[in-house]
Structure formats: structure tokens, C-alpha cells
Amino acid sequence: DTAVSQTPKYLVTQMGNDKSIKCEQNLGHDTMYWYKQDSKKFLKIMFSYNNKELIINETVPNRFSPKSPDKAHLNLHINSLELGDSAVYFCASSHQPGAGELFFGEGSRLTVL
Amino acid sequence: DAKTTQPTSMDCAEGRAANLPCNHSTISGNEYVYWYRQIHSQGPQYIIHGLKNNETNEMASLIITEDRKSSTLILPHATLRDTAVYYCIVRGANNNDMRFGAGTRLTVKP
Numbered sequence: 001d002t003a004v005s006q007t008p009k010y011l012v013t014q015m016g017n018d019k020s021i022k023c024e025q026n027l028g029h030d031t032m033y034w035y036k037q038d039s040k041k042f043l044k045i046m047f048s049y050n051n052k053e054l055i056i057n058e059t060v061p062n063r064f065s066p067k068s069p070d071k072a073h074l075n076l077h078i079n080s081l082e083l084g085d086s087a088v089y090f091c092a093s094s095h096q097p098g099a100g101e102l103f104f105g106e107g108s109r110l111t112v113l
Numbered sequence: 114d115a116k117t118t119q120p121t122s123m124d125c126a127e128g129r130a131a132n133l134p135c136n137h138s139t140i141s142g143n144e145y146v147y148w149y150r151q152i153h154s155q156g157p158q159y160i161i162h163g164l165k166n167n168e169t170n171e172m173a174s175l176i177i178t179e180d181r182k183s184s185t186l187i188l189p190h191a192t193l194r195d196t197a198v199y200y201c202i203v204r205g206a207n208n209n210d211m212r213f214g215a216g217t218r219l220t221v222k223p
Binding site: 004031033035041042043044045048050055056090092097098100101102103104105106107 | 149151155159208
């Protein structure tokens with residue numbers, strides 16, 4: 001039973017489309033995150049939610065909109081996809097904000113053509 | 114959060130200890146040292162963390178110098194499956210996120 005699961009694992013789409021990536025954790029954690037890892041392999045935090053409330057919002061284009069329907073889910077919706085959005089997106093969770101042990105999903109590879 | 118400096122890459126022979134250094138000379142008193150690793154095509158994995166004292170768990174040991182300006186992650190008996198990028202992160206206890214640098218690419222060779 002995967003602790004942090006993301007779907008889809010691979011996503012190929014055209015520029016201008018809108019797409020979503022879903023994330024679910026079954027660890028009972030309060031805090032969830034989205035990270036982006038670009039082609040140069042730098043892993044950057046995008047958003048963090050604690051118990052459905054946004055607590056971290058990095059300088060990310062407003063085409064990216066996270067949604068947390070409950071504390072076990074944090075979905076990422078991206079509007080008007082651009083070539084530069086191609087990356088691997090990782091979801092993670094932790095027991096609480098400030099907890100040092102994050103549990104990551106396997107990643108969702110988004111390719112924008 | 115304090116900045117960290119790690120070598121870009123290292124090699125280690127299978128079965129030998131892998132010692133991965135990290136410099137964090139600007140670390141402040143309430144900042145912890147965390148280590149994560151990322152095996153190819155997988156999500157990052159937490160390894161260990163510490164504040165002042167040396168720490169050991171089933172995966173690794175963390176040695177922090179007395180002045181806390183540097184640390185070493187030790188994998189006591191490296192295997193081929195330990196080939197990964199290892200990230201040293203310094204973070205304050207009140208911060209809500211984990212920020213990754215470039216890390217060290219460790220290659221364990223047969």
C-alpha cells in the first residue's frame with residue numbers, strides 16, 4: 001500500500017492545455033507539499049498545505065492552482081500549459097508543518113509539446 | 114536557512130564505507146542538519162537528521178563537528194543500490210519546508 005501516491009505517473013500534452021495531477025497520502029499526515037524537479041534536476045518547493053490550508057506559496061505562476069479537498073489529498077491543476085512546465089512533479093507529506101521527515105511520492109513526469 | 118556546500122560527485126567501492134561531506138559554516142544554533150537521497154527516477158527519501166550530537170539509524174550515521182560547521186553522512190557498507198544523489202539540508206526548527214540544493218551524486222562501483 002503506497003504511502004504517497006500520485007496519478008498519473010506520466011503525462012504528455014500540448015501547449016495551451018489544462019491538466020491536473022492528483023496526490024493522496026494514507027499516512028494520516030496533516031501537511032502536504034508539491035515540488036517541481038526540472039531538467040537540471042533542481043528540486044524546488046511550490047506549495048505546502050496544512051490541514052487543507054495553504055501555508056507556503058512560492059513564486060509560482062498563477063496558472064498553477066493547488067487544491068486540497070481534505071488533508072489526505074493535494075491536487076495540482078495547471079492551466080494553459082507552457083513548454084517550461086515540463087518537469088517531474090513530486091508530492092510529499094509530513095506529520096505536521098516543520099516536521100523534518102517528508103515522505104515523497106514517485107513523481108509525475110509532465111511533458112509539454 | 115544556512116547554505117550548504119557539497120561535492121558534486123563521489124565514487125565508492127561496493128562494501129566500503131561511503132563518507133559524504135557537507136559544509137554549513139553559517140549554520141545557526143537552532144538549525145538542524147538533514148540528509149535525504151534520491152535514487153534515479155524515484156522521489157527523495159529521508160535518511161537522518163541531527164542538531165549537535167552524532168546520530169545513527171538503520172540507514173546511516175551522521176557525524177556533526179563540534180562547531181557544527183560541517184557534517185559527514187556515513188553509509189557503513191555501501192551497496193550498488195545506494196547509488197543516488199545525496200542532499201544535505203540545513204533548516205530551522207520553525208520552518209515549514211525542506212529546500213534542496215544540488216547534492217552529491219554518489220556512485221557505488223562493484
